[in-house]
Amino acid sequence: MRIGHGFDVHALVPERLLILGGVQIPYPLGLAGHSDADVLLHAVCDALLGAAALGDIGRHFPDTDPHFAGADSRVLLRHCLGLIQEKGFAVGNVDATIVCQRPKLAPYIPQMRAHLAQDLQVSEGFVNVKATTTEQLGYTGRGEGIAAHAVALIQHV
Numbered sequence: 169m170r171i172g173h174g175f176d177v178h179a180l181v182p183e184r185l186l187i188l189g190g191v192q193i194p195y196p197l198g199l200a201g202h203s204d205a206d207v208l209l210h211a212v213c214d215a216l217l218g219a220a221a222l223g224d225i226g227r228h229f230p231d232t233d234p235h236f237a238g239a240d241s242r243v244l245l246r247h248c249l250g251l252i253q254e255k256g257f258a259v260g261n262v263d264a265t266i267v268c269q270r271p272k273l274a275p276y277i278p279q280m281r282a283h284l285a286q287d288l289q290v291s292e293g294f295v296n297v298k299a300t301t302t303e304q305l306g307y308t309g310r311g312e313g314i315a316a317h318a319v320a321l322i323q324h325v
């Protein structure tokens with residue numbers, strides 16, 4: 169059994185969509201990035217890659233490659249799953265925290281969790297997604313960006 173950790177941050181800016189866990193969330197600002205900037209899925213990708221000692225998301229999907237411009241991060245996540253499967257691993261469980269002052273994410277978390285379970289080929293009981301504010305402190309508290317942390321266990325099958 170192996171453990172991996174992932175962390176990512178994207179800035180909130182006008183004229184971008186806010187997509188978290190593959191769910192489009194109505195909000196006047198969205199996340200800036202080369203891909204769809206789904207900060208939750210990027211943290212989960214990094215946790216999986218970390219657990220398998222496969223580097224990080226930027227190594228596999230460079231932000232200088234036009235192929236990944238506007239990429240759907242669920243596709244990137246499924247690719248990361250394929251990479252760990254090639255090394256003989258399957259996902260044990262994943263736990264993630266989105267650090268976000270606003271908007272309120274609780275209504276969207278069940279759908280994020282369902283997407284993660286589907287993309288990672290596990291049942292929903294092995295995936296957890298949480299949200300927290302930072303009580304208006306720091307860059308997340310000022311609403312300048314959203315961060316996400318994730319841990320993943322993977323096991324040999």
Ligand SMILES: Nc1ccn([C@@H]2O[C@H](COP(=O)(O)O)[C@@H](O)[C@H]2O)c(=O)n1
Pocket residue numbers: 268269270271272273274275299300301302303
């Ligand atoms: N963007 C967010 C942040 C938090 N939540 C939910 O509110 C609960 C309380 O948050 P605190 O930061 O005050 O601990 C948290 O446990 C989440 O359930 C949310 O929905 N969206």
Ligand SMILES: C[C@@]1(CO)OP(=O)(O)OP(=O)(O)OC[C@H]1O
Pocket residue numbers: 176177200201202203204205206210225226227229230231232236237239
């Ligand atoms: C996903 C990639 C690739 O499109 O771009 P971004 O959307 O900017 O995201 P980031 O979290 O900076 O990670 C790595 C990138 O290579």
